[in-house]
Amino acid sequence: MGRIDMREVIGRYGTAIAGLAMIVFFLIFAPNFASTMNIINVLKDTSFLAILALGFALAFTVAELDLSIAEVASLAAVVCGWMVHAQYPPGVAVAAAFGVGIVLGSFNGYGVTVLRIPSLIMTLGTAAIAKGLAFMITQGVAFVGRWPVGFTSLARGYTFGVPNLVLWMAGATLFAWGLVKWTRTGAHMVATGEADEAARLAGIATTRMKRIGLLLAGVFAGGMAMLLAANLSSAAPNMAGDYLLYAIAAVLLGMTMFEPGKPNIPGTVFAALVLKVLGNGLVLLGAPYYIQDIVLGVIIIGSVAFSASAMKKAAFKV
Amino acid sequence: MTTPIPLLSLRGIGKSYGPVVAVREVDLDIFPGEVVAICGDNGAGKSSLIKVVSGAEEPSAGSISMRGKPVSFASPHDALDHGVATIYQDLALAPRLSIAQNVFMGSELTRPFLLPFLRVLDKKRMIAESQRYLSQLSAAVTDMTRPVERLSGGQRQAVAISRALRWNAEVIIMDEPTAALGVKESALVLELIRKLKSDGRTVILISHNMRDVVALADRVVIMGAGRKYVDQPLGDLSADDLAHMIMAGNAKAA
Numbered sequence: 001m002g003r004i005d006m007r008e009v010i011g012r013y014g015t016a017i018a019g020l021a022m023i024v025f026f027l028i029f030a031p032n033f034a035s036t037m038n039i040i041n042v043l044k045d046t047s048f049l050a051i052l053a054l055g056f057a058l059a060f061t062v063a064e065l066d067l068s069i070a071e072v073a074s075l076a077a078v079v080c081g082w083m084v085h086a087q088y089p090p091g092v093a094v095a096a097a098f099g100v101g102i103v104l105g106s107f108n109g110y111g112v113t114v115l116r117i118p119s120l121i122m123t124l125g126t127a128a129i130a131k132g133l134a135f136m137i138t139q140g141v142a143f144v145g146r147w148p149v150g151f152t153s154l155a156r157g158y159t160f161g162v163p164n165l166v167l168w169m170a171g172a173t174l175f176a177w178g179l180v181k182w183t184r185t186g187a188h189m190v191a192t193g194e195a196d197e198a199a200r201l202a203g204i205a206t207t208r209m210k211r212i213g214l215l216l217a218g219v220f221a222g223g224m225a226m227l228l229a230a231n232l233s234s235a236a237p238n239m240a241g242d243y244l245l246y247a248i249a250a251v252l253l254g255m256t257m258f259e260p261g262k263p264n265i266p267g268t269v270f271a272a273l274v275l276k277v278l279g280n281g282l283v284l285l286g287a288p289y290y291i292q293d294i295v296l297g298v299i300i301i302g303s304v305a306f307s308a309s310a311m312k313k314a315a316f317k318v
Numbered sequence: 319m320t321t322p323i324p325l326l327s328l329r330g331i332g333k334s335y336g337p338v339v340a341v342r343e344v345d346l347d348i349f350p351g352e353v354v355a356i357c358g359d360n361g362a363g364k365s366s367l368i369k370v371v372s373g374a375e376e377p378s379a380g381s382i383s384m385r386g387k388p389v390s391f392a393s394p395h396d397a398l399d400h401g402v403a404t405i406y407q408d409l410a411l412a413p414r415l416s417i418a419q420n421v422f423m424g425s426e427l428t429r430p431f432l433l434p435f436l437r438v439l440d441k442k443r444m445i446a447e448s449q450r451y452l453s454q455l456s457a458a459v460t461d462m463t464r465p466v467e468r469l470s471g472g473q474r475q476a477v478a479i480s481r482a483l484r485w486n487a488e489v490i491i492m493d494e495p496t497a498a499l500g501v502k503e504s505a506l507v508l509e510l511i512r513k514l515k516s517d518g519r520t521v522i523l524i525s526h527n528m529r530d531v532v533a534l535a536d537r538v539v540i541m542g543a544g545r546k547y548v549d550q551p552l553g554d555l556s557a558d559d560l561a562h563m564i565m566a567g568n569a570k571a572a
Contacts, residue, residue, distance in 0.1 A: 182438040184426045191423050195412035201374060201404065202424035202481065203395035262414070 015306070016257040016267075019274035026281035033284050040163060042273075042280050044231070047169035048224055050272035052243050053250035054176045055220025060251055060263040061180060062213035063193040064112060064119035068104065068127040069221040070244035074237055075130040076100035076225035081143035081235025090151035097226035098219060104130060105218020109211030119214070134237035142236035155231035168227055169269070172220065177265040189213055193263075249296055250275055252303040275299070323386055325350045325520055326371070326402065326489055332379035333366045340366035342544040343380070348489065353511070353521045355535035355552075357528070357564060363544040364524050368491055371522075372404035373397030398424075403487035407494045410478040413467035417459065420466050421448040421480045451480035455510050472503035479510055490514060491522040496530055508533055528557035542567035 026033045033039075052069055059066040076097040083093035104126055111122035157164045180186040191199040192209040200206045221240075229235040253274065254267030279292045324347035333341040341363040348354055356364050369375040371382065373391030382389055384400055391397040397404070411420050422444045428437035445462040452459055457476035459469065466477055475495055482490045492511070496504040504527075511534055514521055525531050531538060532552065540548035540563055547567050555563075 178438075182431075184428060184437075184439065187419070187422075187426050187439060188424070191412055191415065191419070194415055198406075198410055198412050199423065201372075201394045201406060201410065203393070203398045204424045205395075 011260055013257060015253065015303075016270060019257075019270065022274065022281075023277050026277060026284070030281045030284040033281055038280070038284075042276050044163055044165045045280070046273045046276040047163075047165040048228055048231075049243060049246050049250060049276060050169050050269045051172045051220055051224040051227070052240070053247040053254075053268050053272050054172050054265065055217035055224075056247045057251045057254065057263045057265065057268045058176060058180070058189075058220070059119070059213045059217040061193045062189050062210045063196065064210055064213055066108060066119065066123045066214055066217040067244065068108060068123040068130060069217055069247060070240045070242075071127040071130040071134070072101060072104045072218055073221040073225040073228070073240035073243065075104070075134040075137075076222040077229040077235040077239055078134045078137050078143070078237055080226050080229045082137060084147050084151055084229075084235075085143050085145065090148060090154070093151055094154070094226050097229070098222040101218035101220070101222025101225070102215065103218075105215040105221075106211070108218065109214040112214060113207040113210050123214075131237070138235075138237045140237065142234050142239075144234040147230075147233040152230045152233055155227045165227060165231065168223070172223065173265060173269050176216075176220075180265060185209075185212065245296055245300070246272075246275055249300045249303070253299055256303050256306055324348055325385060327383045327386070328367075328371070328380065329383075330380035331367065331370055331377050331382070333363075333370055333375065334378045340544055341370070341377075344541075344544075344546045346539065346546060346549070348520060348522060350488070350520055351515070351518050352536040353515055353523060353534050354537045354539060355523045355525060355531040356539045356541060357525065357531060357560060358541035358567070359564060361543075362541040364541055365493065366544075367541070368404065368493060368522070368524060371397070371402065372491055373402070374404070395424075398485050398487070401486065401488040402491065403482035403485050403489070404491040405475070405478045405482060405493065405495065407497055410481070411466045411474060414465050416463045416465055417452070417469070417477055418444045418448040418462040420477050421451060421462075421484055423481065425484060447484070448480060451483050452476055454483070455479060455513060457506075457510075470503060471499040472506035475499075475507045476510060479514070487519070489520045489522065491524070493524045494526065495523070496525070496527055504530070528560045531560060532557050540564055540567055 052073060055069055056066055079100050080093045080097035083096045084090070108119070108123050108126050111117045112119045153164065155165050159167055180190060188199070188204045189209045189212065191202070191204055192206045196206055225240060228239060250272040251263055251268050253271035255261060255263055256267070257270065258264050258267045275296070278295060282291055282295070283289070326348040328344055328346040331341055331344045332339070344367060356367070358364050366375070370377045371391070373394045373396050376392060382391065389400055391400070391402070394404070412423065415423070418441070427440040427443050429440040430436065431438040448462045455476045457473055459473055459476070466474055469477065479490070495507050495511070499507060508530060511521055511523065523531070523534060532555070535552050537551050538548065538555065538560065539546055542564070548563055
């Protein structure tokens, strides 16, 4: 009673503290890292990753892997850019991006729950289809141009002095956290992911929960894509591809903190920040760009190895 | 004690998996407040029969009624809605989730929050009520936020039973509740079942352990090769008698 168990603290917050220490290290030692401009850039960059990773985390909450998120995001960005170029109002372009996420997220859910295809395989298939469609729509070139401010300010604007991107990230985080921690649907998703059969026998509609998890992964990918296109005023068929491994790394690294072994929302967002700070800090310290990929791989493997065996089981239950 | 209208009544229940017939034409009446033990060797059809009654699987033949009214259990949810809860030996709990989360799994309590249509989980009440259920069962657990994996086997059974109480189940089906437990833990579970009975709940007990059956049951049903071939009050049958009856049944079936 009242005594703090150090092992518990380290198990719960060890990697988070290490991440925080790393951020402090860069703040002190990396040239220009602490400038307002750079910090805002890192936060903006984190927003894209965090939103995409939150979708992956929600699918992982129901114990499904969604490897299609990055390609779905690319396709959604392309469709979104297409709408902007065709002079549709920004609202239509935004709806189109989310629409792509909803359609492909539902398609993944259908494949996993009705056709009973393991999500690893199903979402790889969806990724390939999305990639092909994105190239088909653009014929391999990007939509670039002078885009209406009404659309681009969704990502580039500021509200009350806070970058809109950061607000989107905060909104996505709040939504995901509220859903998982405070709603019945969220509780049912968690139970489904933790113990599928027990949840089903307790009367939970587990297939519906799996569909919701995969649907949300698509929706978050669509939202991230819309912001990505708005921020760059362009949409290319491969623009989100690089985010897949980062998103997976964020979720897995996030699973080493706060609620060890479980995909969790605060962990995912904090890990996304840590990954982006690490990338940015390494560049500022003069490390060659390829170091980032190597570090990313080490983090992915290390996170899973570091965690309890329960997590390994979850990660490979496909 | 028993009333003439059965609480739960099975007629001509059959269950086959492809060419394999697991249960054949079983008729069974369960009366309010009794503890009925279903015994039989592995492969006798006990588990398949229970899956049908719990809504986990649909019967290939036959019908189920409750208090004389026909019902159909298309899912575990249907069965729970009719007051029939099943506690499976290994499958009942999510080990990494807390006691409260397990007790309220599938029937979480909510409270209004900010907006008229928004309801959020009422964690405080779920913790308080889990505590109440568990103390009703005299299980010595205090921290409802502890993950179930850190509990002993007997305490886990108490959590699983609490969930059935939470559903306000009239009929509680227990599948091998003491199979994985040590002597002391088993004693705790037997005590839990006695408590349920004294509260007027109806218990269907699936067990390999004839001593448990003798200690608890009002009536014994023995199955073999998918059929029910003994259905009688326990009377003064001993554990040995029951074992002989199961063997005799096997011989007949073979």
